[in-house]
Amino acid sequence: MAAAVETISNLERRVTIKVPLASLEGEIRQRLIQISRTAKVAGFRPGKAPVGLVNQHYGDQVRDEVYSKAVETSFTETVEQNKLRVAGFPNIQHKPFADAATDFEYVATFEVFPEVKLGDLSKLQIEKPSLEIADADVDKTLNVLLKQRVSFEPVKRAAKKEDRVNVSLKASIDGQQVEDTAGRGMDLVLGEPGRMAEFDDGLVGGKAGEAKTFDITYPQDHNPAQLAGKKVTYEVMFNSVSQPVLPKIDAEFAKSLGVADGDVVKMRAEVKLSIEQEAEKRVKARIKENVFKALVAEAALEVPKSLVGAEINRMMQMTAQNLQQRGMAAKDIKLEPTMFEEQAKRSTSLRLILSEAVNANKLQANADQVRAVVDTFANSYEKPQELVDWYYADVKRLDEPAALATEENVVNWVLEKAKVSAKKIKFDDLMAGAQ
Numbered sequence: 001m002a003a004a005v006e007t008i009s010n011l012e013r014r015v016t017i018k019v020p021l022a023s024l025e026g027e028i029r030q031r032l033i034q035i036s037r038t039a040k041v042a043g044f045r046p047g048k049a050p051v052g053l054v055n056q057h058y059g060d061q062v063r064d065e066v067y068s069k070a071v072e073t074s075f076t077e078t079v080e081q082n083k084l085r086v087a088g089f090p091n092i093q094h095k096p097f098a099d100a101a102t103d104f105e106y107v108a109t110f111e112v113f114p115e116v117k118l119g120d121l122s123k124l125q126i127e128k129p130s131l132e133i134a135d136a137d138v139d140k141t142l143n144v145l146l147k148q149r150v151s152f153e154p155v156k157r158a159a160k161k162e163d164r165v166n167v168s169l170k171a172s173i174d175g176q177q178v179e180d181t182a183g184r185g186m187d188l189v190l191g192e193p194g195r196m197a198e199f200d201d202g203l204v205g206g207k208a209g210e211a212k213t214f215d216i217t218y219p220q221d222h223n224p225a226q227l228a229g230k231k232v233t234y235e236v237m238f239n240s241v242s243q244p245v246l247p248k249i250d251a252e253f254a255k256s257l258g259v260a261d262g263d264v265v266k267m268r269a270e271v272k273l274s275i276e277q278e279a280e281k282r283v284k285a286r287i288k289e290n291v292f293k294a295l296v297a298e299a300a301l302e303v304p305k306s307l308v309g310a311e312i313n314r315m316m317q318m319t320a321q322n323l324q325q326r327g328m329a330a331k332d333i334k335l336e337p338t339m340f341e342e343q344a345k346r347s348t349s350l351r352l353i354l355s356e357a358v359n360a361n362k363l364q365a366n367a368d369q370v371r372a373v374v375d376t377f378a379n380s381y382e383k384p385q386e387l388v389d390w391y392y393a394d395v396k397r398l399d400e401p402a403a404l405a406t407e408e409n410v411v412n413w414v415l416e417k418a419k420v421s422a423k424k425i426k427f428d429d430l431m432a433g434a435q
Helices: 022-036 051-081 135-148 197-203 251-256 264-298 305-325 341-361 367-378 384-392 395-417 427-432
Strands: 002-007 012-020 086-094 103-112 125-130 151-154 164-173 176-180 186-189 211-217 231-245 419-424
Touching (some): 012 022, 012 051, 051 086, 051 103, 103 305, 125 264, 125 395, 135 264, 135 427, 197 231, 251 264, 264 341, 264 395, 264 427, 305 341, 341 395, 367 384, 367 395, 384 395
Parallel strands (some): 125 419
Antiparallel strands (some): 012 103, 164 176, 164 186, 211 231
């Protein structure tokens, strides 16, 4: 085997490899002999046909298989001998195997992994969010829990925001009817997300037994498209108006949250503890995000196009699957690679940077750290040990907790070297994911 390696660019390489056919003839003959033992050839009993005749029937197929394997083997050997770290899949080109005489030649073009320079970590500016959970935050959380348990009672007054109305309606565009509930009522809570605010505003003021007509002009980019830019006239019949009734914060409410003795003070303490645990988890996630952003901004590397392309394909497939799971038809999903290019480049860069940091500084998670992550997962389960046993029943299942523990090692390593500044944030901003 003869091989020549060319450098096309910083990352691109091209190797030209010649494989002597004589070295493969023995393997081809052995494959043909093996096939002849069971081959069915007209005029001969199974396994009795001469090897020469078997060659006529199966020779081309066997040679293609053996030559293809030789390409794979010789390429691997060339890469190892030249200490090349191949990124992505090589583009291999050759003439038809049938045209080969004494040897066959092929050309493989590929990218290699780049050199990654992490930069001066002492220059990194990392914001570390900090907050204290106050009684007001507990009150807000309890209010959310109350609204989740809301009930409604009929009223005779006009509807206002947060009321639930039951309406039947007709909708028309330029006098042509486009929607009709045929008298069937539907419940709507005024002001809830998911609808145009103008629609709910039009329903405000309606009373049970009364009708109301109003127009809405939808924006040009509205979805569904058939309403985009159109003025729609709604004729609404109010069947009922009901006001929200929130439960009282009492012993019964405390019991509904799992406080067996109904102690409201104990309930508030448990809610506060739960909020603190969630806040701690989100703060850690925010710090990790800030560290990773800083690493990507400071590091110097050229990202292989093949890896970015593979990441784009992965993201497109996941997005399409998610949209289909939400009910969108596959034929209606229109995704373009450019939609994911920037994010794919960033995530690919981050993986390369993390790999360099971990390998160069021996930051791989140890067994105790992996177990700590598994235990954290298990804490939210009714029977934690069952989840722990599930993870450790198959070593592959530990890949995720091991990766998370290793990432935590990287974050702590960076924080030790970077300039870290505390930044007070509001509870609401943290819970909403706002910066």
